[in-house]
Amino acid sequence: MASPSSYLIKTYRWSVYVLTLCILSACGTDHPIPFSPDSCSLDGAWEFRESTDSIWQPAAVPGDVITDLMNAGLRDSPYQQTNERLSAPLETKEWIYQTEFDLPNPLDASFELIFEGIDTYSTILLNDEILGETDNAHRAYRFPATNLRVGINTLQVRLHSAVVEGQQKLDASPWLIPVSNEDRPQGKQTSSVSRKAYYQFGWDWGPRLVSAGIWKSVSLVKTRSSAPQNMRLDLFELDEENATYHVRLDATDSLEWQLDGPSGSPVQYEMTPVHDSLWQLTIAAPQLWWPRDMGDQPLYTLRCSNTGGSQSLRFGIRFIEWIRERDDLGRSFACHVNGHKVFARGANIVPADFFPVRARERIEETLQQAIAGNMNMLRVWGGAVYGEDSFYDRCDELGLLVWQDFMFACCMVPGDSGYAASVEAEARHNVQRLRHHPSLAIWCGNNESEKAWKTWGWPNLYGLSSQDSVAVQRAYDSVFGALLPQIVAEESDQFYWASSPMKDPLHQKDHGISGDEHAWRVWFDTLDFDYYSDHGGRFASEYGLQSLPNRHTLEAVGIHAFDDEALQFRQRSKMEWLKPGLDGWGMMRIYAKRYAADPGVETGNADALDRWIYLTQLTQAEGLREALERHRFSRGKTSGS
Template identity: 35%
Template sequence: MMGKKNKYLGLLLIIISLISCDQTPHFISKKIEANWQFKSSKDTLWLKAEVPGTVHTDLLANGIIEDPFYRLNEKQQQWIDKKDWEYKTVFYVDKSILDKEIVELNFKGLDTYAHIYLNDSLVLNTDNMFVGKTINCKSVLKKGKNKLRIVFDSPIKIGLKKRKALGYTLPNAVNDQSENGGLGKKQVAVFSRKPGYHFGWDWGPRLVSSGIWQDIEVSAYNMATIKDVYLKQRKITKTNAVLTAQLSVVATHDFIAFVNVKVDSVLTTHKEIALKKGENRINLPFNINNPELWWTNGLGNQKLYKIDVELKDKEDLLAINTNKIGLKTLKVVQEKDSIGKSFYFELNGHPVFMKGANYIPQDVFLNRISIGDYETMVKNMVDANFNMIRVWGGGIYEKDIFYNLCDKYGILVWQDFMFACAMYPGDEDFLENVKAEAEYNVKRLRNHTSIALWCGNNENLTAWKNWGWIPQTLNTQGQDIVDKVWKAYQDVFHNVLPEVVEEFDNDTFYWASSPTSARGEDATLTAGDYHYWGVWGQGEPFSTFEEYIPRFMSEYGFQSFPEFSSVKKYAEEDDWNIYSDVMKSHQRSSIGNKSIERYMKSWYRTPKDFESFLYVSQLLQAKGMKIAIEAHRRNMPYCMGSLYWQINDCWPVASWSTIDYYGTWKASHYAVKELYKPIKMMFFNNEDKIELHIASDDLKEKPVILRLKTIDFTGEVYNQIEVPIVINANTSAIYFTDKMSSWIRKKEAHNTFLFAEIEDINQSVLDETVYYDVVPNKLKLSKPDISYTVIKDANNNVVVEIEANVLAKNVRLQTAIEGRFSNNYFDVLPNKKYAINFIGKKAVDIESLKSSLDIISLYDAY
């Protein structure tokens, strides 16, 4: 009896899941998301599965494996990717679907080698995780119960076969952790069109999963449907924006249809169209009067126009396509000058300094990233004054929600194609697969206002030219293979990809590789974009950030550990040593923990314990980021971009991220928030002369009052000036210079600092900054008496008011309550009160915050 009840309950869940759908009299679309089961192909026991999902998360949910991220569990789960896996469900189709002329199954994302059986008939094979597939399935469907089964081949077994069939070895970076996967030196990541980071990276684990990673839908329609709409912006003036809606409409027979274009629900274009059976391409011009331009975060509003394209048969709605777009002009400017060639983004006629980071997928298991996670991540960019994010080429072409949010909040996207740190096959099948992938994703993403640039790959060119790959291939395999590998590179990145961009999105700039100075040319500091890894990779001091200034810096960075509360989520007390097996496993850079320790000795004293070491590692990372970003912004407009590596993590790990896997802002993200402010002051010691630079992103000049003071650690002021200045628009300049000895004498450098602030005409402080003339380990700190109160201000914000009797350096506020502080890891200057908001995920009780608040400074770390 219970078995029958469970059966009926399962059928009810299936029916309920199909009720939530898009539906008109002529069009129905429903997700197939209930009652899924999975198993290894050689097993007989079916287990419950979640769709969208992955094999690993389904095994975890069924208790077959433990958390892959905890301690060393990852190492025990390398068997999973060697097996084939099957998923199955049943779904019900009623008369309303089967009566439609066309019934389709839409597989939005299958990872990766999938064989799809509908009612025991093989209907589709797939071999690319990045391409959605749609099939006409009406002839195979039945009224009532239908069976859907998907068999996933092991990407490792397929990869090994392809590697063997290639007949030669492709050079690639050591990020494919084949040895961790039990494959020895047989790296296979480049043979499968799935994310490279699944196979491991120098910040990520090796967890090569399979599964249904995006929705599956059944849809049905009569007469015709809109397959694609490209909203091409032709010309924008102050009074008028001229656009064209380029439609692809598929009709089941010849008939007269009507197309409407609506802008913010107002009809702007109505046209009668004679549709022919099959695909019809239609161009519909339309105008937007008095257009409001879209601007990046910090420069203006992000007005998005809602564009509805309706397809009708007389009065009946057959299909509708909706996009939200911003109106803008954007181009990459490369003009020759006395030094080389510029490289900058010009938005709506204005050069814009790009401030941001590189972004990787937020989890190894993509189904675990919620809409809320995406919203939080993009808001983290906005709150830190970003205006650009680089979607890096070893991850995924992100889901639509990511780009929707970037459109909404004014974050431009440097979009890599999914190739990174390797050379790839060049056979006909591979090239055709890449072409299909590029077409699918360019067409999917091109209407997003945030898409700023298409980039062919990450570091493939610079690796080929500079990482010893050419001589290695020449010495081991000969000139013929060198030529073959290079031809494959050119075929993909100089032919297939630019041709796709030219055909489907020719308004957007294509850049063949990052970094590079020009197509096929090595990166230089005088043209194109640049990745600088002398700091960290070659062990160069932080000061070299001030020497390597390119036209556009698209990668650089320094590592730190997560904070202690995050480490405790994946490590036990016995693991609390940076050289324990667990801490080393959660550090994938071969030079990682030793490098952090070595750099730390140059800047800080030895921390007293493990927790303090984690804290100081974050201060060290923030210090490196400050030196680099200030160097980039000081050298504006020669340098017009600073995208650090990296904003986020895909698992809990010591890495270059400024926000850890659990969403906790590190010291460096708070530092970046300050460093990327629209108007930023920067002190610079230039051969014992102190210079005050101010970089402004503002498109108008701004009159301010500048105040400078020399203050000792007890708060006594020794020297000060106050002068009116006018900050130039959209550039960087020196606004004050003097002998260093006039402000900080060497014998007092250990206990004095230089303080500057600028105040606008409304007496609002736009920025303040502090300069120490010695490194932190030379400062003569004394124990501060830090006092604080927790209040609610007039706007009902929870505020921590904090002050100290002497300099309290790098004050960190911490609480167990979920949320973050508006500022953290900052210097509390003597006798100066600071008001720090606490932004809780839920309503915050003041007493709870008081009782859980923990405050430390650098003094407490020694």
């Protein structure tokens, strides 16, 4: 069900949308900006237009089509009233983004264009020549800039509709691909085939705004094939006297090393070559990294350089393992750091603004909220986006562990080779990018996809024949049972868990409980709060109840009364399987009547909106309190909540 770019802590409160000098002269800027001989940032002022329009509008890169339209005064905020409906026609349109830069002198080296993130389908042109195409918002792309010229160069990105492109892919599929949260007819649920944030196609906690954009940085960088790159550190041995790492690196020239300790000054170490791409690093008197409230978070920086360039990594010395041992209850599932068990206290998180380009401004706010809530772990939920580098950097510094989903949620996957290749590139990019962070505790393949396939009746719901069901299962296994664990093993020394929730594969023939659990039978099955003591699994990785937000939040988007259309329009949670017509309003009322009072009954002088706000928030708070206390006092049954 649930869950930095930047992220908003998600407790299932009712969400309201809520050696040549390069000189760049970007469209819309008055003064050329000088850059170093090695790289030029192309971020900043661009221009854009709909493909059928002739009028260019100012745009920002990194950015998003909808935010650019708002900034240009061409669209009101989709958060206001029922404006989300007005954004629907945008999802089938194509957009053109463009900038120009001036190279005053001939180049004496080759360069490449790096796009850190494009959402999602695009064609890239430099000086009217196609450099390449993109089909995945979750990865970076690099294109050789072979046709640069002296003088004005024009870079253009043609963004294709994710809905139109996705429909073509879905129509070509030999079977329907089940997905649960996109509220579209079967055969039109295109989120299942596109590598784009699932929540942007709509979820039970948020709007449907299928936008597009160049949502991360763009740069023109000198190609340096001999520079150190792809540095990787694997902890080999750790004791009180030494920490020993295996260091892997791609480089062709002789190397110089430097290790700075937590104070920023060089520390004692030994670097012993094993072969051309492998070294052994030994650090004397290591200072260990700990989760918050268990110790400090000292961080080291390893630098490597040669004539071609340099690379550095900041890391913390720690040993993480997930203990899965037989016990009286079944099989444990607990995170241990440096030999000590961690009781994980945390939340699932999604972007703090629907548009990740704006959400990154709230990274620090989000993490400080987690600290104020006495948390030590955050789960980056698989229906959103991988976090910004700065998110993980701050988690390292603050001692916040990260449960990292790959970006899949409540869905099955296509079985074609093109999709698999795109997923492989995405996974390698992100595992390589994040593997050095001491805060990263686990890689998880997906959110609820395995549970959905096994228990939500998808084969019958989607009319899949026995043969098609086998093919869908095979496609799922090829990604989550083979491809992703293989990449995690090849690119890191980290732990991989195929799906959340999931019973432990080691436990298939054992009695008792194992793995992690999404404790949603409170809420979706109307069970009492004592269920939090009785549910399966050894780690509660999701649970919660819905409530309304504060009046201030509602009024900020134009909602002033309970019967306002804008408020009723935002209710997306439906439980038709329990009772026809039952939705989030009915479910909030069931729990409020059970644990507080009926918000539908007029009492005192409070108006209906204030009554609903107070009673649903009170019920939610009581439910979360009971869940947290029951998990914490479970006598070893539950190791995370």
